[in-house]
Amino acid sequence: MTGLLRSEYLKVVTTKVWWVMLLGLLGAVALALLVNGAIVTNEIQHGHETQSLNTLAGMLYTSGQYFGVLFAAIIGTLLITNEFRHQTATATFLATPKRVNVIVAKFIVAVGWGLLYALICTVIAIPIGAAILSGQGVSSQLGEGDVVKVILLNLVAFGVWAVLGIGIGTLLQNQVGSVVTLIVAFFGSQLVGGLLSAAGQAWNLDWLRGTFYYLPYGATQVMTSAGKLDAHAPAWWGGMLLVLAYGAIAAAFGSWLTTKRDIS
Amino acid sequence: MQPAIPQGPQWGQPAPPPGYAGPAAIDQLNPYAPIPGRIVVAGLTKQFKRIRAVDNLSFTVEPGSVTGFLGPNGAGKTTTLRMLLGLISTTSGVATIGGRPYQDLGSPLRTVGAALEASSFHLARTGRNHLRILCAAGGLPESRADQVLQLVGMTPAANRKVKSYSMGMKQRLGLAAGLLGDPQVLLLDEPTNGLDPEGIRWMRGFLRGLAAQGRTILVSSHLLAEVAQTVDDVVIIAHGQSRRQGKVADLLAEAKQSVRVRTSHVDQLLTALGSQAAVRRTSATELYIDNVTSKEVGRIAHQAGVEIDELSTVQADLEEVFLQYTRTGAGIR
Numbered sequence: 001m002t003g004l005l006r007s008e009y010l011k012v013v014t015t016k017v018w019w020v021m022l023l024g025l026l027g028a029v030a031l032a033l034l035v036n037g038a039i040v041t042n043e044i045q046h047g048h049e050t051q052s053l054n055t056l057a058g059m060l061y062t063s064g065q066y067f068g069v070l071f072a073a074i075i076g077t078l079l080i081t082n083e084f085r086h087q088t089a090t091a092t093f094l095a096t097p098k099r100v101n102v103i104v105a106k107f108i109v110a111v112g113w114g115l116l117y118a119l120i121c122t123v124i125a126i127p128i129g130a131a132i133l134s135g136q137g138v139s140s141q142l143g144e145g146d147v148v149k150v151i152l153l154n155l156v157a158f159g160v161w162a163v164l165g166i167g168i169g170t171l172l173q174n175q176v177g178s179v180v181t182l183i184v185a186f187f188g189s190q191l192v193g194g195l196l197s198a199a200g201q202a203w204n205l206d207w208l209r210g211t212f213y214y215l216p217y218g219a220t221q222v223m224t225s226a227g228k229l230d231a232h233a234p235a236w237w238g239g240m241l242l243v244l245a246y247g248a249i250a251a252a253f254g255s256w257l258t259t260k261r262d263i264s
Numbered sequence: 265m266q267p268a269i270p271q272g273p274q275w276g277q278p279a280p281p282p283g284y285a286g287p288a289a290i291d292q293l294n295p296y297a298p299i300p301g302r303i304v305v306a307g308l309t310k311q312f313k314r315i316r317a318v319d320n321l322s323f324t325v326e327p328g329s330v331t332g333f334l335g336p337n338g339a340g341k342t343t344t345l346r347m348l349l350g351l352i353s354t355t356s357g358v359a360t361i362g363g364r365p366y367q368d369l370g371s372p373l374r375t376v377g378a379a380l381e382a383s384s385f386h387l388a389r390t391g392r393n394h395l396r397i398l399c400a401a402g403g404l405p406e407s408r409a410d411q412v413l414q415l416v417g418m419t420p421a422a423n424r425k426v427k428s429y430s431m432g433m434k435q436r437l438g439l440a441a442g443l444l445g446d447p448q449v450l451l452l453d454e455p456t457n458g459l460d461p462e463g464i465r466w467m468r469g470f471l472r473g474l475a476a477q478g479r480t481i482l483v484s485s486h487l488l489a490e491v492a493q494t495v496d497d498v499v500i501i502a503h504g505q506s507r508r509q510g511k512v513a514d515l516l517a518e519a520k521q522s523v524r525v526r527t528s529h530v531d532q533l534l535t536a537l538g539s540q541a542a543v544r545r546t547s548a549t550e551l552y553i554d555n556v557t558s559k560e561v562g563r564i565a566h567q568a569g570v571e572i573d574e575l576s577t578v579q580a581d582l583e584e585v586f587l588q589y590t591r592t593g594a595g596i597r
């Protein structure tokens with residue numbers, strides 16, 4: 001398995017996609033810190049009535065998550081769809097005819113990559129976020145259990161999205177199709193979820209109101225927020241279970257398909 | 265006479281048991297017996313949605329022999345090789361190497377090497393990195409990458425991206441990938457496809473070298489002439505079915521032979537040959553005579569006292585023999 005892991009690791013670092021993504025990620029963190037910084041500063045100056053300090057701190061420390069999880073998912077998707085796009089699947093499965101092992105190695109490497117991206121985001125966001133808070137005369141909140149939990153779960157979120165990315169890649173095989181699907185699903189699920197929640201609000205349908213938080217990205221947000229985001233949202237652990245379930249379903253189905261398929 | 269069959273750990277095969285009498289002894293009992301390095305295809309069938317690409321195909325390739333796997337485009341060669349390699353599932357039948365399906369080989373790259381297509385590389389990756397990735401996955405030292413690149417003459421291009429490679433260079437890289445584990449068995453799918461004449465000559469020489477080392481080679485082609493010089497045996501298929509199997513020498517014997525004669529006394533020789541000989545006069549000093557042996561022509565010329573400058577046998581049309589077995593209406597399905 002170590003050989004396989006090295007093989008999959010080499011597949012990532014021998015093309016330049018990963019650092020192009022990394023540049024994008026750094027841009028995303030910078031942008032997110034700017035926006036979140038403004039929101040948090042504004043909230044604190046207005047007495048942070050709507051959201052607790054912990055929630056605000058968590059928001060700062062998870063800056064970059066919004067696009068970051070998408071990048072992690074795309075890295076995962078590329079790891080598998082490259083094999084079909086460039087027909088390297090033939091060589092890969094000749095070297096490792098037990099295909100499940102290849103998929104497992106890809107999952108591990110993709111999760112590792114997601115965690116790396118998450119760590120980079122976090123390492124940047126914590127000092128800057130803490131500086132923003134202290135600029136407003138507020139402590140960093142880093143001693144708060146809720147805030148630490150959010151920071152750790154943010155790492156989990158990147159990993160799970162990387163798994164989701166592989167899942168979609170194994171399902172669709174087509175590279176462009178998979179990346180487009182990921183992006184559409186990412187933004188689309190927020191749009192659809194938001195609309196359904198709004199509709200639930202308008203027609204007073206309680207079961208509809210929380211829809212947003214049950215779709216992949218909404219659940220990610222639930223999982224990585226200190227305190228409840230919304231009365232209709234599940235608890236943080238509910239969000240985590242949902243996200244893990246989405247990842248597991250995509251992973252299991254995709255792996256099964258990959259072991260069945262003809263490689264020609 | 266076949267070259268000695270290499271066995272033992274260097275081939276990634278278990279050493280034969282004590283008292284093992286060698287393939288020939290077992291051959292007589294059972295042509296499908298699981299012998300290290302023997303390729304067995306038995307009753308192999310692949311039904312794609314609409315097309316029966318391989319249809320109840322059976323053949324064996326003996327350890328240490330070089331077999332040409334021939335058939336027109338679409339005959340089912342690639343599908344057969346991919347089934348042997350566990351890349352495509354079989355509809356029915358067996359395809360084994362050394363008695364085992366590819367998936368069950370302990371360390372596949374050390375046992376079987378394959379070069380299937382010249383297009384299956386990530387274009388933005390260097391040739392060397394492509395091989396390093398395979399070494400890692402196959403449990404081989406990464407130094408093997410540089411060794412096989414050297415072997416196929418690709419060292420100068422090792423660190424260039426595949427997108428800058430010519431067709432010939434990609435074929436060489438594919439071959440290098442197949443040789444990573446120094447396997448006893450090689451499966452090569454149309455290795456000369458898309459090569460220029462110089463590349464074809466290089467590839468033929470290289471394959472002969474591999475064969476001379478006693479490796480078992482199954483090489484596919486859609487041209488008999490392409491591999492006739494290299495292989496011992498042939499398996500000819502069309503529409504997924506076996507059409508002819510045997511020694512290449514037997515097949516060559518079926519090809520219409522002509523004798524080419526150069527002499528400054530053409531008219532005298534024509535008279536001596538008589539009227540029933542099928543003769544083509546191609547110039548003032550050259551004749552082609554069909555369906556005779558050069559020995560016979562030499563004898564006639566000698567008896568008639570005709571001085572001959574050159575006498576040679578010409579394989580008139582090898583492809584005609586091939587076509588005779590594979591021609592069955594439309595080739596493209």
Ligand SMILES: Nc1ncnc2c1ncn2[C@@H]1O[C@H](COP(=O)(O)OP(=O)(O)O)[C@@H](O)[C@H]1O
Binds near residue numbers: 262315317335341596
């Ligand atoms: N994945 C596939 N799905 C459907 N048909 C296929 C597939 N692969 C090959 N075929 C068909 O099977 C037949 C044999 O193809 P192939 O094995 O590639 O022939 P060859 O290698 O001898 O040219 C062809 O008619 C081809 O169109």
Ligand SMILES: [Mg+2]
Binds near residue numbers: 338342343453454
């Ligand atoms: Mg083919």
